[in-house]
Amino acid sequence: MTAGFALPALEHIEAAAKLIYQVMPPTPQYNWPLLSQQAGAQIWVKHENHSPIGAFKIRGGLMYFDQLARQGSPPAGVVSATRGNHGQSIGFAARQHGIAATIVVPHGNSVEKNAAMRALGVTLVEHGEDFQAAREYAQQLADRDGLHMVPSFHAALVAGVATYSMELLRAVPDLDVLYVPIGLGSGICGAAAARRALGHRVEIVGIVSSAAPAYARSFASRTLQEAPVSTRIADGMACRQPEQAALNVILDEVSRIVEVSDKEVEAAMAMLLSCTHNVAEGAGAAGLAAILRDRDALVGKRVAFVLSGGNVDCGVLASILAQTHR
Numbered sequence: 001m002t003a004g005f006a007l008p009a010l011e012h013i014e015a016a017a018k019l020i021y022q023v024m025p026p027t028p029q030y031n032w033p034l035l036s037q038q039a040g041a042q043i044w045v046k047h048e049n050h051s052p053i054g055a056f057k058i059r060g061g062l063m064y065f066d067q068l069a070r071q072g073s074p075p076a077g078v079v080s081a082t083r084g085n086h087g088q089s090i091g092f093a094a095r096q097h098g099i100a101a102t103i104v105v106p107h108g109n110s111v112e113k114n115a116a117m118r119a120l121g122v123t124l125v126e127h128g129e130d131f132q133a134a135r136e137y138a139q140q141l142a143d144r145d146g147l148h149m150v151p152s153f154h155a156a157l158v159a160g161v162a163t164y165s166m167e168l169l170r171a172v173p174d175l176d177v178l179y180v181p182i183g184l185g186s187g188i189c190g191a192a193a194a195r196r197a198l199g200h201r202v203e204i205v206g207i208v209s210s211a212a213p214a215y216a217r218s219f220a221s222r223t224l225q226e227a228p229v230s231t232r233i234a235d236g237m238a239c240r241q242p243e244q245a246a247l248n249v250i251l252d253e254v255s256r257i258v259e260v261s262d263k264e265v266e267a268a269m270a271m272l273l274s275c276t277h278n279v280a281e282g283a284g285a286a287g288l289a290a291i292l293r294d295r296d297a298l299v300g301k302r303v304a305f306v307l308s309g310g311n312v313d314c315g316v317l318a319s320i321l322a323q324t325h326r
Contacts, residue, residue: 185246236283
């Protein structure tokens with residue numbers, strides 16, 4: 001329990017799973033021998049890139065819109081901000097419920113994530129230079145047009161995304177360490193909820209981009225700290241202003257936070273493609289980048305990371321592969 005926010009209990013996570021499995025099956029977790037050989041430990045990958053939108057966020061969106069529908073008359077429209085995967089989740093779930101969705105993205109956002117959101121029927125608005133500016137503008141649109149503002153962090157979102165950690169921890173009950181990327185915090189809070197609900201002993205480690213260190217600085221100081229964002233590749237972790245409720249959970253439940261550079265993330269993206277033939281976006285490869293940094297301390301351990309999404313622009317991936325395979 002944290003101030004103003006309670007982690008979902010097992011019955012709530014299992015209820016979320018029943019809802020989600022009506023739309024998609026549990027995603028796989030695989031121990032890849034070549035990846036384990038490269039990292040020097042037994043590495044398990046939770047493949048959230050195998051969801052219908054190529055990212056874990058769909059789980060939270062399905063749960064949030066189900067809860068919204070149960071509250072009575074649905075809103076005429078919803079609005080939210082994203083760097084891509086949260087917006088796809090909203091677009092997917094809103095379309096299921098026949099609700100119009102407006103999504104605000106910052107200028108320079110992923111071309112292919114934008115296209116994926118439009119394909120789901122959302123009205124896409126470009127505003128601001130980073131996620132925080134887009135989020136503030138989305139709230140302005142909500143106030144101006146009477147739209148329901150879908151937050152990027154909410155109890156229903158956490159309950160939904162906790163299902164992937166529940167799947168992983170049940171499948172690998174002797175797991176020692178779990179690495180989870182931090183965007184605004186739903187994924188890592190969901191991991192903490194699943195661990196507590198199952199009574200698992202796994203250590204949870206958070207990962208942020210060294211070019212978006214707000215959560216790492218907040219964790220170190222134990223107070224909310226904003227920090228500028230300059231990452232070129234890890235848009236899923238491009239957080240300038242942390243969420244206080246998420247930070248409270250992280251302070252209680254997470255052992256440490258590892259910062260990884262864009263160069264380390266790019267190398268991990270290339271390694272994942274080479275060793276597993278899976279495409280990872282920057283945030284999706286961040287866990288592997290952190291494991292490679294920690295490899296000396298992980299020898300002989302069973303370690304997992306969340307490949308949280310695979311939605312990277314083809315041109316960006318081609319450039320990374322060209323640089324890392326010279």
